[in-house]
Amino acid sequence: MRIPQATIQQILSSVNIVDVVSQYVPLRVKGKNHWGVCPFHSEKTPSFSVSEDKQIFHCFGCHAGGNVYKFLMDYKKISYVEAVQELAQLLGIHISYEDQTDQKEISELEELYELNEEVIKLYNTELYESTAGKTAFDYLLNRGLKQATLRAFQIGYAPANRMFLSDFFGANSRKASLALKIGLLGKNDQGRVYDRFSGRIIFPIFSTNGRVVAFAGRIIEKSEYAGKYVNSPESSIYSKGKILYGLSHGKDDIRKTGNAIVVEGYLDLISLYQNGIKNVIAVSGTALTEGQAMLLSRYTKDVTLLFDADEAGVKASMRNVDVLLRQGMNIRVASLPSGEDPDSFIQKNTPADFLHLINQAQNFLEFQTIYYDKKGDLRDPLKSADIIRELLRPVALLDDPLKQSRLLSSLAERFKLSQQLLEDELYKIQRKNQDLYKPAVEPPKSRVQSETPASKAPSAQRMKFERFILKALLEGEFEIVGFIKKNIELSEIEDSQNKKIIEIFYSLHDQELDVTPGAVVDLLQDQNLLEYFTGLAIEPYTVSEEWEKQYPSLERNLRLQQMVLDIVKRFKISRIQEELKQLQHSLGTETSPEKQSVLLGEYKELRDTIKIIESKYKTIDNEEIEE
Numbered sequence: 001m002r003i004p005q006a007t008i009q010q011i012l013s014s015v016n017i018v019d020v021v022s023q024y025v026p027l028r029v030k031g032k033n034h035w036g037v038c039p040f041h042s043e044k045t046p047s048f049s050v051s052e053d054k055q056i057f058h059c060f061g062c063h064a065g066g067n068v069y070k071f072l073m074d075y076k077k078i079s080y081v082e083a084v085q086e087l088a089q090l091l092g093i094h095i096s097y098e099d100q101t102d103q104k105e106i107s108e109l110e111e112l113y114e115l116n117e118e119v120i121k122l123y124n125t126e127l128y129e130s131t132a133g134k135t136a137f138d139y140l141l142n143r144g145l146k147q148a149t150l151r152a153f154q155i156g157y158a159p160a161n162r163m164f165l166s167d168f169f170g171a172n173s174r175k176a177s178l179a180l181k182i183g184l185l186g187k188n189d190q191g192r193v194y195d196r197f198s199g200r201i202i203f204p205i206f207s208t209n210g211r212v213v214a215f216a217g218r219i220i221e222k223s224e225y226a227g228k229y230v231n232s233p234e235s236s237i238y239s240k241g242k243i244l245y246g247l248s249h250g251k252d253d254i255r256k257t258g259n260a261i262v263v264e265g266y267l268d269l270i271s272l273y274q275n276g277i278k279n280v281i282a283v284s285g286t287a288l289t290e291g292q293a294m295l296l297s298r299y300t301k302d303v304t305l306l307f308d309a310d311e312a313g314v315k316a317s318m319r320n321v322d323v324l325l326r327q328g329m330n331i332r333v334a335s336l337p338s339g340e341d342p343d344s345f346i347q348k349n350t351p352a353d354f355l356h357l358i359n360q361a362q363n364f365l366e367f368q369t370i371y372y373d374k375k376g377d378l379r380d381p382l383k384s385a386d387i388i389r390e391l392l393r394p395v396a397l398l399d400d401p402l403k404q405s406r407l408l409s410s411l412a413e414r415f416k417l418s419q420q421l422l423e424d425e426l427y428k429i430q431r432k433n434q435d436l437y438k439p440a441v442e443p444p445k446s447r448v449q450s451e452t453p454a455s456k457a458p459s460a461q462r463m464k465f466e467r468f469i470l471k472a473l474l475e476g477e478f479e480i481v482g483f484i485k486k487n488i489e490l491s492e493i494e495d496s497q498n499k500k501i502i503e504i505f506y507s508l509h510d511q512e513l514d515v516t517p518g519a520v521v522d523l524l525q526d527q528n529l530l531e532y533f534t535g536l537a538i539e540p541y542t543v544s545e546e547w548e549k550q551y552p553s554l555e556r557n558l559r560l561q562q563m564v565l566d567i568v569k570r571f572k573i574s575r576i577q578e579e580l581k582q583l584q585h586s587l588g589t590e591t592s593p594e595k596q597s598v599l600l601g602e603y604k605e606l607r608d609t610i611k612i613i614e615s616k617y618k619t620i621d622n623e624e625i626e627e
């Protein structure tokens with residue numbers, strides 16, 4: 001589906017986000033921004049703000065944020081394309097799609113969604129109204145589910161008649177061929193078409209926005225001949241590795257609680273939901289994929305793995321640790337009393353008991369250590385070396401050095417090992433991992449080599465200056481972006497989030513496109529990045545206003561120019577000052593006179609560089625810009 005970029009931009013520059021949002025959320029002006037009660041989390045005092053200047057929204061409570069498209073997508077649970085289409089209609093802008101085949105594709109996708117909606121309604125009716133469905137219905141009620149819950153998850157029943165759907169659609173109809181395409185119907189060796197899910201309880205699988213993309217069918221009675229579950233195959237609307245069961249129903253609660261509980265089965269999730277615990281997703285017996293972990297990380301960075309207490313459950317939870325760690329998630333593991341699964345536990349206990357269990361969850365490393373300890377493997381010196389290596393493996397996946405060193409010291413203490421030994425071992429594993437997880441795209445080669453390794457988190461001082469640069473870019477002035485682009489290379493930016501945002505400003509400038517925050521926000525895919533960006537953009541503080549106070553007599557353009565000069569200068573000098581500090585430290589500890597003189601030479605060179613920078617970026621004044 002292609003809507004021309006120009007049309008997307010045209011809409012953005014014609015629409016006023018305040019008008020659109022205020023149709024759904026009552027807003028009041030306070031200071032520079034409009035404020036309202038956030039529609040994305042529950043609150044009493046407004047922390048949801050909309051900026052007319054910057055054409056973005058941001059909530060200081062739940063950090064939701066974005067431009068007008070994002071607002072419509074999240075508020076109305078529609079797709080990006082639908083949001084663009086809706087605004088185009090509102091503004092009377094005609095969309096001429098770039099490619100006719102794209103348009104055909106989109107309408108076929110739409111047909112597939114509609115087909116699923118139609119089928120799930122049929123299955124719902126069967127569950128509630130047919131005689132055969134009654135068995136399934138009673139079974140579900142016996143398992144403790146209430147009718148309202150069944151309705152909330154649109155659970156249905158596919159009749160045992162294997163011709164049910166094809167009879168309904170007509171054997172050669174368009175719908176029958178679409179149903180074959182997404183696996184509602186199957187074809188046997190003799191070319192006969194049959195209903196894939198016949199005789200099963202149907203759990204529709206929802207996209208994050210709540211559309212039915214696939215089905216899982218569960219048998220009622222255990223059978224030697226049939227698997228417990230039958231699932232839809234992958235299709236143009238269903239990519240298994242990118243859908244998380246339960247996210248459609250639980251995403252708001254995941255945001256609100258800041259935690260996602262991961263369970264194994266659909267029924268576990270549904271049962272918890274019925275008991276008011278909604279920040280849950282289910283992995284349905286398989287390991288989480290990279291795509292699923294990435295999707296989840298858009299809603300929260302904290303997950304609690306909750307698995308059945310048996311050995312298989314423990315193994316399953318450990319399998320998911322790696323993939324979650326690579327997304328930078330904080331993982332805790334909660335264990336159920338032996339013999340229980342989440343469904344049975346919540347039926348015998350209160351929601352408060354369950355939450356207590358979640359609150360008792362252990363850090364994953366601690367959990368693994370205790371697990372091996374219980375198995376007795378740690379007392380065997382041969383085995384314990386392997387186990388320590390096994391325990392270090394996930395630690396190596398963290399990209400937070402501080403967290404890593406904390407975990408290492410806790411391991412060192414626990415196993416009475418030297419931290420150095422563990423660090424060496426960790427380094428070996430990291431080297432191996434680097435080969436395994438090389439980024440698909442090489443980072444851009446820079447003329448100026450960064451002195452500090454990329455893995456090191458930038459200092460608070462550097463973050464402050466990088467944010468100044470961002471603040472200057474957020475003025476949305478084409479010339480300012482151009483000046484900064486000319487003077488600051490991406491490789492000089494250390495923080496990866498800052499770098500990604502600045503990269504987008506630069507590339508919009510390269511293409512001579514709009515560089516306003518509303519346009520930049522449209523290109524931010526990552527949820528965390530989006531929240532960070534809108535938060536920064538909507539902060540009441542802006543550098544230009546600060547400068548306005550200091551230099552009221554200067555004309556706006558000149559003032560902005562001077563401001564940017566000053567920011568670029570301070571940014572560059574702050575980098576060198578950090579190097580100087582390190583050099584000073586090395587000078588203090590270096591004993592060899594030859595090496596000392598080399599260091600001194602470097603020191604002088606850096607001092608000279610500062611002088612050059614100072615004269616290159618001359619500004620009116622050297623007064624501090626304070627945040």
Ligand SMILES: [Zn+2]
Binds near residue numbers: 038039041060061064
């Ligand atoms: Zn909010």
